Amino acid sequence: METDLHQAITASGLRMTRQRQVILDVLRQSHGHLDAEALHDRVRQQDPRISLATVYRTLALLKEFGLVQEHRLGEEHGHFEAAPQAPHYHFTCLKCRKVIEFQASSVQRVVREVAAKESVQITDVHLLLSGYCADCSREGVEGNHET
Amino acid sequence: METDLHQAITASGLRMTRQRQVILDVLRQSHGHLDAEALHDRVRQQDPRISLATVYRTLALLKEFGLVQEHRLGEEHGHFEAAPQAPHYHFTCLKCRKVIEFQASSVQRVVREVAAKESVQITDVHLLLSGYCADCSREGVEGNHET
DNA sequence: ATTGAGATTGAAAATAATTCTCAATATCAA
């Protein structure tokens, strides 16, 4: 639960650094889906010297290890979260940008079907729903031409 | 089938231009999922003066009209396709970048469930599977440490 | 504990993707 980073790192012949540990720790403690800058800000509170480049580098590494997931939530930048125990998916509000997580076992069924039918090996599943949350449900996606 | 752009445009008090028509036409004729530069290249063959900025501007407009969809296929840039009659989803190979489209009616079931349970209004659904296609299935995601 | 090969980092530059600015041009209702 905390040594899996050490494990992955050394198994790969890489080196354990304070930066890598801090970045993973911060991501694990943070609920929600942080972008690189937001993560950098929080990481700096633990160690003000860590650079944004190292945040990006470490995120790429943690993704390879399967310890971190990146999501595209409809914006021009990525959002990151520590890999959860059970897979989950996302809804994001086009107006207020709120993110709601949900589970749906039937998605795994679809994944198995596609894997079989297309003879592919599936390693990642991203389901993103977007629209308007309960608070924002009013106007639609396109043109509200009323006053 | 060809006048729906005129319709959407004029209904919005906008203006019909050669550029907008060409960009939509090219996208409709192109099978596959083009990024902005690739689309620009093809559009230029019809009209060499059209700028990349206009391609981006028009894609944004066509998305608002629901005539075009943008997908994030695991790369740092978007890919675009003309809105299909029936919804479909995507698998992309992490090695060769090939894209396979598939349908899965159970996804719509999940969408309805989430909409009901979370009281949200869902306007877009993106399901992206990634992994290795039949040709590329061999090494895993990370490190192949063999020769 | 010391050493050294080489992995990692910070800072800044570079690259990539997309958006914005603005003067020139095109559209379309009158």
Next chain:
DNA sequence: TTGATATTGAGAATTATTTTCAATCTCAAT
């Protein structure tokens, strides 16, 4: 035909991410 104004092209600007490289760590072998 005209005029108000929407749109465009070109390039600058912005945003997100990656790369470069010299300085600094890490860790296995002394």
